[in-house]
Structure formats: structure tokens, C-alpha cells
Amino acid sequence: MESPITAKAALLQALVQGEGYGLDLIERVRKRTHGRVALGQGSVYPALRDLENEGLVKSYEADALPERGGRPRRYYKLTASGQRAALADTRAVASLFAILTPGTT
Amino acid sequence: VIRLRILWAKVRLWRAVRWFRTPVVAGGDVAVNVRTGVVVDERYSATDVSPVPEVPFFLRREGMFFLIFAGVLTWVFLQSRARQRGLRRELAAARSATVFAWLEVLFPPRVTREEIGDALELIHRIATDPTCRRPHAMIYAKMVSTVFWVVVNSLRQIISSVLGKKSE
Numbered sequence: 001m002e003s004p005i006t007a008k009a010a011l012l013q014a015l016v017q018g019e020g021y022g023l024d025l026i027e028r029v030r031k032r033t034h035g036r037v038a039l040g041q042g043s044v045y046p047a048l049r050d051l052e053n054e055g056l057v058k059s060y061e062a063d064a065l066p067e068r069g070g071r072p073r074r075y076y077k078l079t080a081s082g083q084r085a086a087l088a089d090t091r092a093v094a095s096l097f098a099i100l101t102p103g104t105t
Numbered sequence: 106v107i108r109l110r111i112l113w114a115k116v117r118l119w120r121a122v123r124w125f126r127t128p129v130v131a132g133g134d135v136a137v138n139v140r141t142g143v144v145v146d147e148r149y150s151a152t153d154v155s156p157v158p159e160v161p162f163f164l165r166r167e168g169m170f171f172l173i174f175a176g177v178l179t180w181v182f183l184q185s186r187a188r189q190r191g192l193r194r195e196l197a198a199a200r201s202a203t204v205f206a207w208l209e210v211l212f213p214p215r216v217t218r219e220e221i222g223d224a225l226e227l228i229h230r231i232a233t234d235p236t237c238r239r240p241h242a243m244i245y246a247k248m249v250s251t252v253f254w255v256v257v258n259s260l261r262q263i264i265s266s267v268l269g270k271k272s273e
Binding site: 021022023040041042045046049061065067068069071072073074 | 202205206216218219220221222223224225226227229230250251254257258261262
């Protein structure tokens with residue numbers, strides 16, 4: 001079955017919890033959705049770069065780590081507009097489910 | 106050790122029961138095999154002799170030795186398999202690092218540092234975790250998929266930078 005949300009939306013929601021790097025964000029999304037949304041390498045990094053280009057997230061490189069072959073981790077965190085976008089996404093999805101759930105107005 | 110002692114106590118109990126159950130065929134010269142109940146001499150064919158039950162193999166001494174020996178062999182085999190699996194995973198991780206090092210030369214650093222770094226971190230976790238039971242083939246699969254996506258994402262970035270558009 002296809003993922004119910006886009007990679008960008010999933011990453012924004014994962015970043016609401018705090019800053020993180022690619023592998024960490026993939027794990028976060030997988031755990032929070034109980035495996036329903038599994039982001040792949042092909043979608044996460046382009047989505048993160050797009051979010052950065054749109055000004056919704058900003059990134060920085062941390063210290064180099066030996067287990068990464070001396071490469072640094074690139075951490076992403078939400079900007080103010082990213083937080084607004086994440087909140088707007090949450091409200092939109094919540095209102096959609098409120099409409100679809102019987103007995104709620 | 107406690108289990109072995111319990112097992113040994115069971116064997117001794119079984120032997121005692123067997124001794125008590127041994128039919129006593131009185132009357133002097135009786136040619137009866139008390140273990141099988143077969144009357145050898147026809148004169149005593151009417152004698153009621155019930156065969157003594159056999160002790161199960163794994164309760165006998167040789168059965169217990171066999172069990173211990175099989176257990177030790179299995180343990181040694183599993184240890185050796187685990188060690189081999191760990192070595193294969195470490196070898197796969199080292200080969201992946203070499204391939205990634207070549208890849209880093211050819212493609213944009215922004216893409217390679219991030220994606221290859223994350224892939225190497227995951228591979229390192231798989232290779233060094235002693236509780237991990239994933240085969241070394243997983244590491245090679247991860248290496249191949251990383252190479253593929255690094256090439257695709259690099260091309261995407263190059264094309265988008267050339268065209269001045271964001272990658273989709």
C-alpha cells in the first residue's frame with residue numbers, strides 16, 4: 001500500500017519533535033507510524049533538500065564521526081515558517097479525520 | 106548440574122523399580138529370558154512371565170552421554186557460525202567503505218557526505234552489533250542501493266542546479 005502522506009509532510013512532523021539527521025528521521029517516522037510510513041533513501045534526502053530550499057528547515061553539519069568514515073552528520077531543524085507549516089498540516093489532517101469519523105462534527 | 110542430578114536420580118529410581126518388577130520365577134531350573142519374556146524351555150511355557158520394560162535410550166547412561174556430546178557439539182557449531190557471520194559482516198562493511206570512498210570522488214560532496222555517511226553509520230551498526238542476526242548480504246544490498254540513490258540524487262541535484270529549478 002502507498003504511504004498515506006508525503007515524505008515532506010512526514011519529515012516536517014518528525015522534526016517537530018526536535019532536530020535530527022537523515023537516518024534518525026527515517027527511524028522516527030517509522031516508529032511513530034508503527035511501520036506504516038517507511039521513508040526510503042530515494043525520497044528522504046531530496047525532500048530534506050527541497051524543504052531547506054523552501055526555507056522550512058535549516059541544516060548544519062556536526063562533528064565528524066569515525067563510524068561514518070570521518071564524515072559529519074547533517075542535522076536539520078525547523079525554522080519558524082517550518083513550524084507554522086507543520087502545525088497547518090496537523091490541523092488539516094485532524095480536521096479531515098474529524099469530518100470522516102462518524103458522530104463527530 | 107541440577108538437571109543432570111535430577112536426571113540421574115530418575116535413572117536410579119527407574120532401575121530400582123525395574124529390579125522390583127523383575128519376575129521371580131521359582132521352581133529351580135527355569136530357562137526364561139526375564140527381559141524379553143521368552144520361555145526358552147517348552148516345559149515352562151505356561152509360566153506367566155511379563156517382559157521387563159526397557160529403559161528409554163535418553164535415560165540410559167550412553168543416552169545421557171550422547172545428549173551432552175550433542176549439546177557441546179551444537180554449542181561449538183553455533184559459536185563458530187556466529188563468529189563467521191560477524192567476520193563476513195565486517196568484511197562487507199570494509200568493502201562498502203572502499204566503494205563509497207570512490208563514489209565520493211565522483212559526486213557532489215553535499216550529497217555524498219550526507220547519504221554515504223548515513224549509509225555507513227547503518228552498516229556500522231549492523232556489522233558491530235553482536236545481537237544482530239542480519240546476514241552480510243544485507244550490507245551488500247544496502248551498499249548497492251546507496252550507490253544507486255547517490256547517483257540518482259546527484260544527477261537530480263546537478264540537473265536542478267543547471268536548470269535553476271528545485272528537484273522534484
